[in-house]
Amino acid sequence: MTDKHYHIEDNELLQRFYADKNNEWLGILLQRYTLLLLGVCMKYLKDQEEAKDAVQQVFLKAITELHKYKVDYFKSWLYMVAKNHCLMKLRDKGKHSVEINERIMATPDEAENKNSYLEKDIELTNLAAALQQLNKEQQECLTLFYLTKKSYNEIVAHTGYTLLQVKSHIQNGKRNLKIILLKQATVK
Amino acid sequence: MSDDLKDILSNNNKDIDNRQLMDYLNDQLSEANKHAIEKNMANDDFTNDAIEGLQEFDSTKHIASFVAQLDKDLQKKITKSKNRRNKRKWKDQPYTYIAIAIILLLLIISYIVIKNYTIIK
Numbered sequence: 001m002t003d004k005h006y007h008i009e010d011n012e013l014l015q016r017f018y019a020d021k022n023n024e025w026l027g028i029l030l031q032r033y034t035l036l037l038l039g040v041c042m043k044y045l046k047d048q049e050e051a052k053d054a055v056q057q058v059f060l061k062a063i064t065e066l067h068k069y070k071v072d073y074f075k076s077w078l079y080m081v082a083k084n085h086c087l088m089k090l091r092d093k094g095k096h097s098v099e100i101n102e103r104i105m106a107t108p109d110e111a112e113n114k115n116s117y118l119e120k121d122i123e124l125t126n127l128a129a130a131l132q133q134l135n136k137e138q139q140e141c142l143t144l145f146y147l148t149k150k151s152y153n154e155i156v157a158h159t160g161y162t163l164l165q166v167k168s169h170i171q172n173g174k175r176n177l178k179i180i181l182l183k184q185a186t187v188k
Numbered sequence: 189m190s191d192d193l194k195d196i197l198s199n200n201n202k203d204i205d206n207r208q209l210m211d212y213l214n215d216q217l218s219e220a221n222k223h224a225i226e227k228n229m230a231n232d233d234f235t236n237d238a239i240e241g242l243q244e245f246d247s248t249k250h251i252a253s254f255v256a257q258l259d260k261d262l263q264k265k266i267t268k269s270k271n272r273r274n275k276r277k278w279k280d281q282p283y284t285y286i287a288i289a290i291i292l293l294l295l296i297i298s299y300i301v302i303k304n305y306t307i308i309k
Contacts, residue, residue: 022270023266023269023270024266024270026266027262027263027266030262031259031262032206034255034258034259034262035206035209035210035238035242035251035255036209036234036235036238037238038238038241038242038251038254038255038258039237039238039239039240039241039242040234040237040238040241041241042241042242042244042245043237043238043240043241043244044237044241046244048245048246048250048254051241051254052254052257052258055258056258056261056262059258059262059265060265063265063269075234076234078234079233079234079237083237145223145226145227145230146227149220149223150219150223151219151222151223151226152226153222154219167230170230171230174230
């Protein structure tokens with residue numbers, strides 16, 4: 001898992017590929033994500049061999065697609081390629097129905113806009129007040145996770161919630177916090 | 189404290205090193221490092237899905253061997269396509285190579301002619 005090109009950023013590798021269309025740059029780039037891709041495919045397909053095959057197909061697809069059009073946010077694009085590939089496989093098996101749009105995958109995802117809250121320099125008092133508006137569970141999990149820096153397992157032990165509940169309270173809490181702050185911003 | 193509060197809304201997640209990720213799966217990290225990985229998971233769906241999937245493998249040894257095999261296959265594919273690309277280069281530029289062959293042929297002929305000429309003299 002060592003990478004002698006470690007010092008080169010993903011974006012730089014991608015630019016080098018676009019400059020000379022040499023697949024070796026893509027090889028280096030994709031290898032960085034083999035482990036993560038294997039995990040994503042396993043999460044959806046629930047079978048080790050199928051997950052491995054899926055990663056191979058995702059590699060092929062990525063190489064082909066990157067020759068066709070330009071991708072700006074490689075990591076999120078690759079994640080969408082892998083996720084949609086797995087969902088498509090599940091759909092073929094009749095396990096899942098999903099609408100897939102490859103072009104949407106190539107556009108930058110919302111991740112880049114998510115930091116706009118911070119860029120606008122949110123007042124911390126608003127954030128602290130918004131935190132108080134969440135339900136008890138979400139408030140507790142967010143505080144333990146972000147403010148006291150407890151790990152998931154420590155939060156499980158501390159609160160008695162299951163691991164799944166802890167993760168869900170953190171995710172939902174974050175989402176609700178953003179909604180509250182957005183509402184506050186539009187009222188102003 | 190204020191930075192910690194801001195962290196809740198931040199999506200700035202530094203990429204996790206694969207080795208660190210394997211250590212996390214093997215439960216070999218300190219609580220602080222574990223928390224750093226989990227913070228990354230909470231901020232990044234890719235990492236979150238990946239770790240949840242990797243936790244479903246029978247053992248981390250399987251993961252390592254799958255990754256090694258996948259990387260090897262990828263390298264093979266890349267080398268193959270590189271060879272094909274080189275072959276295509278030859279096909280795409282035949283006149284360059286024909287010109288080089290003609291020049292070499294001319295040089296050989298000139299050499300033979302000059303050599304014969306000097307012997308006759």
